[in-house]
Amino acid sequence: MLRLDVNFFDYLILGIYFALVVAIGVMARRAIATSEDFLLSGRSLPAWVTGLAFISANLGAIEILGMAANGAQYGMSTLHFYWVGAVPAMVFLGIVMMPFYYGSKVRSVPEFLLRRFNPATHLFNAVSFAVAAVLTAGVNLYALALVINALIGWPIWLSIVISAVFVLVYITLGGLSGAIYNEVLQFFVIVAGLVPLVVIGLHDVGGYSGLKEKVTHTALGPNSFSTWGGTNVGHWTNPLGDWIGIVMGLGFVLSFGYWTTNFAEVQRALSAKDLSAAQRTPLIGSFPKIFIPALTIIPGLIALVLIPKLGQTKDLTYNDAIPLLMNRFLPNGTLGVALAGLLAAFMAGMAANVSSFNTVFTYDIWQTYVVKGRRDRYYLKVGRVITVVGIVIGIFTAFIASGYSNIMNYIQLLFSYFNAPLFATFIIAMFWKRTTPWAGLAGLVAGTLGAGVMHFAGYHIAYFYPGGAFDPAHTTINAQMLNFYGAIVAFVADVVVTVAVTLVTKPKPESELRGLVWGIKNPDAPDPAKAPKPAWWASPKILGATSLGIVVVLSVIFA
């Protein structure tokens, strides 16, 4: 088992970091007087803060270890998760969708569905999101405990409890501001921790050209550095399947769905101080996102070259790529910084889920359906209590995950069915004012079922197996590709059913749709001409176009 050579100096660096994490929570507490202060940072934060938090909220265990693992397993095609998936979705969120979210003053993504559709649609989305968020928090907690256990040797249960206590302290005290400020700090520490790994690693394998040449001689082969090679429809050989699955499934459906409707992300933008800052949140976040693959995929490939048998045995899984490199390269000191970054990232992954869970529970479930019409102070208290409850559920989830890791995989799979159709429903809701309240619920349910059915049916379709060679044991199936196609089916099912139900049911009067649908202005919204304008270079359109431009250029270079 891998055990890092941590000394006093590393522990000192870790200790300073964790003290600061708690200090941020304590110091953010004085800025909390209302439930909106606690759950939405009082809508007061500048765009660069929310923009970095937007990225960090996603930069948890699954992202860092998982994308390095994907890099080692699939090669450069993993870039599609960033340049086809995440970045265009962030630009779309900032420029097209944020005016509806922020302009309508909703406090959460489910609340948008309540105002646009009806309580049934709202409850379906609020409950599935709340349950998914709190379980995901538990999975992140478990991943964190695994790393602490592997790297510094504390027992799993102790790691779970201690990490949970840190998160508990800083978000119960500091609320969303505590979470967001820690995410911003964590962003810089994780970058500081991963850059040395990339620099030393590349130096060791003979630079980028050396890496390319050496990876070509591994099992991944010459296609490992080609992102679009082998993506022909009909006879794909790319590890992520054909281009329809990549562009439509991964890009248009899954990534747009995640980045534009997942409240853990959108919440960061809603906490910004004005509409312009809210729009710039995902746009500013998209710039670091373009370059994060250098810190995840490259270490994955370096590990593939330097560590024999990576991914071949039970003790050396692809997920270990980054910890293995840390162990091999980093001297004490730098090791402490990298460890602090890694642990901080995993805590942030948990905190982001808990801080979005408590908001949806307080506003969308408790205040909307259970105890209505009380004073704000009451809901602030509810928010605090439910934060503690969420963390306790997270701890239990982590303990269950430590006993039955397969159960967690199934639960994650189940929630992916709920996520797949969301983008279809939102995009129709925002651009077709005729869409009726019941069409919202019917579309979401149909899409969820579609994703589930496709997932099971896909195992019997030879096309999803490499070379079209059906494997009765289902072991060689391209699970990523099937996942992408499942998303496409969910999207189509959602659109078809939403349109069909709309045509036979009664739409909402326009007066109830103000500010929620394209073309129906909200007369109460603050006049955009009066809002302070950012500098010309920071206008949302320029930022979005620049971000997309960089991605196009890089995509051509790395094609």
Next chain:
Amino acid sequence: MSDKTNPPNGETKSAAARLFDIRVLIGALFTLYGIMLVVAGFFTSDAQRKKASDININLWLGIGMLVLGLLFLLWWRVNPLKLAAPDEDDDTEPSHD
């Protein structure tokens, strides 16, 4: 400090304007880490240096973090935080000295 959190209508007012500036903490932490790593860089043993492919990574990372930390502190000094206070004066006025 709680004088203006309870206006007469009974509803609590946002205290978001009292939020501190994260740039101070990022700047302070990176400056401190930077100094610690630079110092450690001068005492890193040959074995540890060899481990890092013959790069004195403690020194270089230390310099990098120190520079970033000082830049954050500079940014904070030059352009202090103005959080959007809903109305009336807030207590985050930058101190002019």
